Ligand SMILES: Nc1ncnc2c1ncn2[C@@H]1O[C@H](COP(=O)(O)OP(=O)(O)OP(=O)(O)O)[C@@H](O)[C@H]1O
């Protein structure tokens with residue numbers, strides 16, 4: 224049948240630099256542009272997260288890679304080969320569906336064996352690989368059951384085993400943890416990461432949960448309205464977001480409007496000069512917004528950048544206390560670690576805040592605050 | 594005290610809900626069935642009256658005298674059921690998966706001819722299959738039929754009539770079971786290296802089996818007892834057991850023989866249905 228379509232798992236195409244390469248990928252549904260000229264390279268063996276709000280085109284992107292949706296424009300390469308003419312069953316890619324999509328009429332064994340059987344694996348070899356795969360997800364011994372006799376978390380693992388047993392070049396996961404409760408989600412996040420590490424297959428994991436993406440992925444691409452906002456490592460994206468959207472999507476940030484006043488300098492609306500790293504400002508002119516995360520601000524002086532303001536709100540949240548200050552440059556949120564007893568600041572008090580230039584990022588001003 | 598009363602009422606509720614149906618079944622099915630069994634063992638004639646005599650010869654006579662008609666009934670019903678399945682499956686599949694917003698209209702189109710009464714529909718087939726009708730002439734022109742061959746008054750016409758008349762009983766259950774299939778299951782099969790055809794064989798078809806079973810039963814059971822199609826579209830050489838029962842009952846007024854044949858027909862159908870349900874229900878077919 225289609226046995227020759229996919230290379231055997233023992234012989235990875237070592238020449239390919241990237242597992243997935245998307246070039247100007249676009250999908251239009253009638254008048255909706257679901258995916259808008261996405262270009263992206265995904266390295267072999269990475270745990271890659273596609274992160275973005277609902278409706279930003281994550282599922283559509285994944286479905287195009289899997290072959291379930293035809294791109295309106297652009298190219299998809301898997302291991303250096305254009306897969307446009309290949310139907311899903313000829314692509315060396317497997318999907319873990321959000322609804323799991325386990326075959327209700329087949330036993331767990333047959334569910335996991337489904338892909339192997341289609342590729343002509345039989346007998347003892349088949350049995351061995353199915354059991355190994357079930358062991359990988361910690362569910363050996365359930366192979367005689369039907370999917371409906373399993374809990375949601377178990378079904379999720381079977382869906383994973385069913386895809387992984389084929390040792391595809393790439394595993395696509397569409398919000399695979401979406402239906403699980405919080406505790407199980409956290410467990411499965413670590414479990415998925417362990418499994419990815421063990422099998423070394425490239426994972427493309429779709430999620431709208433930024434914490435999940437940060438926990439699991441080596442690389443995150445943040446999507447918004449069908450296009451890519453920014454690609455980077457979890458810490459890179461958090462420390463140096465390049466757009467207000469990314470800054471806001473990955474946690475709380477303070478954005479203050481100003482004007483570029485030199486290679487490493489921005490003047491805020493109230494005249495305060497802020498020092499920023501040169502590479503962050505590179506090429507920008509005119510009006511921008513500088514940003515700084517609330518936990519990077521110190522009370523008192525000591526750092527190169529500083530601002531003063533009046534405390535308008537304070538909230539004690541255990542490990543830290545959150546203050547909102549009114550400053551001439553705009554409102555600023557600060558998190559102060561509660562590492563000493565006492566020392567709470569009352570509302571109405573004036574405070575000076577300071578922060579390091581390295582903790583400062585710059586985004587386009589017209590995008591506004593988060 | 595009030596509470597225990599409530600509990601008792603709850604315990605009785607299912608039985609209360611069942612009661613009307615049970616009463617109906619008892620009065621209009623079980624009682625007549627018992628009466629039929631009684632009658633099938635009577636002997637006598639309409640002129641001298643019937644008497645219960647444990648007349649088992651009604652049964653043996655039916656089998657020896659009308660074995661051909663029994664066999665023919667099941668053969669015609671079986672062929673018609675298979676044909677109806679083959680014709681309806683693609684239609685039901687197409688409506689369920691490709692029908693989009695036209696689904697309801699298309700379903701209505703399947704059912705629409707059946708607003709016309711059974712008899713008239715079957716009479717219409719007489720015209721369609723008539724010796725100098727369009728179908729016969731066309732088939733003669735393209736040399737599928739030799740000159741002088743006819744369709745009317747043949748087994749082919751009877752089977753065609755049965756197939757047509759029971760089509761919705763096949764198509765609608767098929768549609769319902771296909772419509773319920775989660776499309777992502779088919780995508781998952783294709784994701785796991787199954788071609789469209791393989792995905793159909795391994796996933797779509799097994800998941801539509803409840804519809805296939807319901808449809809074939811709803812077609813086969815009434816078709817096996819049918820006599821209208823054989824009467825209007827066949828000749829005496831195409832008569833089914835339904836025709837025999839009809840004539841025994843209505844023309845020859847031989848109630849005991851008619852009752853015995855009805856019982857035999859019922860018993861064979863029941864046996865076939867049990868064998869069929871067993872075969873389909875087994876894990877082998879779905880696995
Ligand atoms: N088959 C379709 N026909 C028309 N529009 C579609 C179709 N599929 C998706 N869309 C539209 O494309 C856009 C992107 O959808 P997509 O499912 O890719 O979003 P998503 O990022 O996966 O969202 P979520 O997090 O809610 O799953 C949405 O505006 C959606 O309405």
Ligand SMILES: [Mg+2]
Pocket residue numbers: 281282283
């Ligand atoms: Mg989605």
